[in-house]
Amino acid sequence: MTERLLRRFYFFLVGLFLAAPLIVVAGVSVNEKQDLAFPPKGFSLDWYAEIFVNPEWRKALVASILLALSAAAIAVAIALPLAWFLWRRIAPWANIFQLLGVAPFILPPVITALGFLTFWANAGFYGQPWTAAISHAIFFVTLPLVTLSLGFASIDRSLVEAASTMGADDRTVLKTVVLPLILPYLVSGYAFAFVLSLNEYIVAYMTVGFTMETLPIKIFNALRYGYTPTMASVSVFFVAIAALVFGLIARFGDIRRLLGAMSSDSN
Amino acid sequence: MRREPPRSLADYTPLVFPALMLTVFFVIPFSTMIMVSFFRRDPAGFFKPDFVVDNYARFLSLFFGNVLGFSLMLAIIVALCCVAIAFPFTYLLTKQSRKVQTVWLVCLLSVLSLSEVIIGFAWSTLFSRTAGITNLFVWLGLMTEPQALLPGFGAVLTGMVYQALPYTILVLYPALVRLDPTLLEAARTLGASPIRAFLNVVVPALRNTIVATLIMVFVFALGSYLLPQILGRPQHWTLSVLITDQAIYQSNIPFAAAMAVFLVLMSLALVGLTLLVGRRENAG
Numbered sequence: 001m002t003e004r005l006l007r008r009f010y011f012f013l014v015g016l017f018l019a020a021p022l023i024v025v026a027g028v029s030v031n032e033k034q035d036l037a038f039p040p041k042g043f044s045l046d047w048y049a050e051i052f053v054n055p056e057w058r059k060a061l062v063a064s065i066l067l068a069l070s071a072a073a074i075a076v077a078i079a080l081p082l083a084w085f086l087w088r089r090i091a092p093w094a095n096i097f098q099l100l101g102v103a104p105f106i107l108p109p110v111i112t113a114l115g116f117l118t119f120w121a122n123a124g125f126y127g128q129p130w131t132a133a134i135s136h137a138i139f140f141v142t143l144p145l146v147t148l149s150l151g152f153a154s155i156d157r158s159l160v161e162a163a164s165t166m167g168a169d170d171r172t173v174l175k176t177v178v179l180p181l182i183l184p185y186l187v188s189g190y191a192f193a194f195v196l197s198l199n200e201y202i203v204a205y206m207t208v209g210f211t212m213e214t215l216p217i218k219i220f221n222a223l224r225y226g227y228t229p230t231m232a233s234v235s236v237f238f239v240a241i242a243a244l245v246f247g248l249i250a251r252f253g254d255i256r257r258l259l260g261a262m263s264s265d266s267n
Numbered sequence: 268m269r270r271e272p273p274r275s276l277a278d279y280t281p282l283v284f285p286a287l288m289l290t291v292f293f294v295i296p297f298s299t300m301i302m303v304s305f306f307r308r309d310p311a312g313f314f315k316p317d318f319v320v321d322n323y324a325r326f327l328s329l330f331f332g333n334v335l336g337f338s339l340m341l342a343i344i345v346a347l348c349c350v351a352i353a354f355p356f357t358y359l360l361t362k363q364s365r366k367v368q369t370v371w372l373v374c375l376l377s378v379l380s381l382s383e384v385i386i387g388f389a390w391s392t393l394f395s396r397t398a399g400i401t402n403l404f405v406w407l408g409l410m411t412e413p414q415a416l417l418p419g420f421g422a423v424l425t426g427m428v429y430q431a432l433p434y435t436i437l438v439l440y441p442a443l444v445r446l447d448p449t450l451l452e453a454a455r456t457l458g459a460s461p462i463r464a465f466l467n468v469v470v471p472a473l474r475n476t477i478v479a480t481l482i483m484v485f486v487f488a489l490g491s492y493l494l495p496q497i498l499g500r501p502q503h504w505t506l507s508v509l510i511t512d513q514a515i516y517q518s519n520i521p522f523a524a525a526m527a528v529f530l531v532l533m534s535l536a537l538v539g540l541t542l543l544v545g546r547r548e549n550a551g
Contacts, residue, residue, distance in 0.1 A: 003461060007359055014356050017429070018378050020400075021389035028398050038398035074288075082285035090272045094282060100289045107534055108490030110507045111300075111527045114514055118303045118524060119296030121313045138292045199382035202492055206514065216382040223388055223497070232392070235385045242377040250369045259372055260441025 022239055029232035036227050047233040057230055060218040064198055067129075067214060071136035072144075072193035076186060078137065079144035084178070087152035098145065105142035112139055113206040120207055127211040135207050136197045143196065144189025147258055151185025152178075154257075184253045191245045199238060304524035314520050322525035338505040341495075342488035345427045346481045352428075353435040354477065358469060360436070361444045372440075379433035387497035390426045391417060394498070422498040427491050435484050442476040475544050482541045486534050506530055 024038050032042025051057050082097055104112045116135040120126045155178065163173045201216040209217055215238070219231050249255055273279055307317040325331060360371055392398050394416035401413040416422055450472060454464035470477070492507040504512070506526060514523035 010356065010359065014352065014432075015374075018374065018432070021386070021393045021429070024393045024398060024400075025389045028392055036392065036395060036398050038392070038402065078285045078288045081281035085279075085281045085285075088270065088281075089278065090270050097282070097286055097289055100293055101285075104293060106486070106538055108486070108492075108507055108530055110490065110492045110510050111531050111534075112296075114510060114520075114523055114527045115293075115296035115300040117514060118299045118313075118520065119292075121520075122299055122303075134292055138288065141289075195380045199380055199385070201382050201384050202511065209515070216384045219382070219388060220384045220493070223384070223391075231388055235388060238385060239377060239381065242380045243373065246373045246376045246380075250373050255369055255372050255376075256365065256444070259437060261444040 022236070025232045025235050029229055029236050031229055034227075034229060036229075047229040048237070050230045051234055051237060054230070056213075057215075057218065057234070060213045060215045063129075063212055064214040064216075067132055067136060067204070068194045068197040070130075070133040071140065071197040072190045074133060074137035075141045075193045076144045076190050078141050079148050079189060080186065083145060083148035083152055084174070086149070087155075098149075101141045101145045104139050109139070109202050113202045116203060117206040127208055129208060129212055132204050132208040132212070132214075135203050136200060137193075139200070139203050140193040140196050143192040144186070147185045147189035147192065148182060150258065151182035154185075155181050185258075188249050188253055188258055191249055195242050195245050198241065300524045301528055303521055304528050306521045306524075308519050308521050310518075313518075322522045323529075325522060325525070326529065334504060334506055334509055337503070338489060338507075341423070341427070341503075341505060342485045344424060345431055345488040346484040348424070348428045349431045349435040349484050350439075350477060350481050353432060353439055354470075354480075355465070357436050357439040357443050358465065361440070361446070372437075375433040375436055378429075379437065383430065383491065383493040386426060386430050387493050390422065390429065390494075391497055394422050394425075417498050418500045418503070420499065420503060423495050423503050426494040426498045427488055430491060430494065431484050431487050434487055435480060438480050438483050439476070442473060446473070479541045479544045482537050482544075486537050489530065489534065 027038045027040050028036060029047050030043050030045065031037055031040045031047075032044045035041055051061060079101065082101065085091070086094060086098060112135075116131070117126075120128075120131045120135075125131050159181075160173055160177055163177050164170075168176070199216060201214075201220060204214050205217055205220075208214075213221070215234055219234060222228055222231050246255070249258070303314055304322055305318050305320065306314040307319055307321075309315040360368060363371075393400055396413050396415040399413065399416065401410055401416065404410040405413050446469065450468055451464055454468045455461070459467065489505070490507055491505065492511050495503045495505050496508050496511075507530070510523045510526045510530070513519045513526070
């Protein structure tokens with residue numbers, strides 16, 4: 001009994017620690033005037049409207065969403081053939097590309113960011129919006145790569161075997177058997193990359209920081225010049241997007257498996 | 268379809284696009300950065316091609332030594348705090364129902380994906396005088412008047428633990444969820460209390476996982492580039508902050524690149540160590 005209480009209390013403390021700053025930000029975001037006050041003085045959702053109405057914030061929002069959509073698409077386009085090849089073929093040396101795909105994610109982000117800054121500056125494309133999309137795609141290629149590798153590993157090879165003994169060639173097998181089976185993993189990989197790209201600051205800042213403002217860059221710039229409640233409403237908006245996307249993945253897929261629990265052994 | 272070695276050149280086609288992208292946009296930028304670390308700063312633009320080791324020679328200054336020492340110390344404290352909080356938490360989490368686990372994992376992922384800018388802003392609000400936690404303490408009668416809790420070391424540490432905690436839990440999760448339940452049952456049947464069984468059976472069984480996680484979180488914490496800047500004073504700046512500052516505000520990209528090369532070598536050495544520890548776990 002006491003054990004259960006203790007456990008509940010521990011969960012409560014961790015939950016409170018994780019939620020506390022977000023609760024305060026949510027409170028601050030509904031202030032009626034431009035105050036940094038908690039508990040909020042008055043109630044207003046104007047600062048949420050501001051994200052869409054104010055041309056500067058709207059521009060940053062559109063830039064961020066376009067960047068995240070295209071970066072995640074490029075990341076999946078790189079990860080899918082690579083994961084398929086590694087699953088289909090025995091070619092140990094090809095694992096080097098898997099390592100290259102995971103490296104930017106493990107190394108401190110500032111390193112990747114600086115690598116891109118020097119690269120784009122040397123190549124003469126520094127500041128072009130598309131350079132940020134490619135940079136983010138490489139930076140986050142790990143996510144679809146990991147989810148797709150898990151997806152391929154979960155495919156029952158005898159299914160594929162059956163299709164090919166019935167006379168289907170590689171292309172048909174890929175289209176009719178393999179792709180439908182890994183579609184959930186592909187979607188999750190895309191979604192992970194999308195959410196992280198939306199939130200990413202340093203790579204975006206070092207590639208296009210002086211020519212284009214994404215939402216995280218805009219929040220940081222606003223933070224340097226003082227406080228506006230729109231920063232708070234945008235933050236809440238971002239938490240909501242992340243929770244929605246991951247909630248959908250959990251609803252339609254198996255998030256425990258994606259995070260490393262085995263499919264059907266425990267619980 | 269069995270796995271088979273590629274027989275013809277055509278079998279390599281799927282590899283072409285990923286290999287090209289990863290080489291052109293990761294290997295080359297990385298090499299460019301190493302190259303630039305030997306260049307000279309150009310006040311008029313970015314940098315001038317050259318071959319100087321001045322950028323590396325600057326590491327020998329007391330200032331750099333202080334920043335490096337502080338970064339390492341901060342990352343070690345963050346790693347220790349996170350693993351100390353996350354290990355029991357993750358263990359308890361894996362004992363919950365599937366549904367409870369899923370809800371927690373969704374929340375953890377949502378926090379983990381938050382921009383460092385947002386985390387910094389959220390904690391600076393929580394620690395502020397006007398909207399901060401001290402208002403709650405005043406209301407409860409614990410303090411006489413609200414005060415700002417930042418900038419300071421405590422604020423930096425809290426922010427960084429906040430940032431790294433979800434990461435730590437998600438790194439520990441696979442190892443703990445796959446932990447053989449019979450181990451614990453045996454301990455319980457022999458009369459050990461749950462806490463004793465946890466401390467004497469679960470913790471030693473996962474000793475290597477704990478070490479590997481500590482190193483992973485350490486590297487993760489080394490990468491924090493904004494929180495020390497938003498929540499701390501200049502003496503709380505870490506290597507990552509210094510690199511960003513040199514690259515963007517001081518426009519000394521060659522020096523920033525030299526520091527980044529140093530940070531890479533250090534991180535790689537540590538990640539290599541993690542892999543070594545992990546291999547021993549699998550072997551033993």
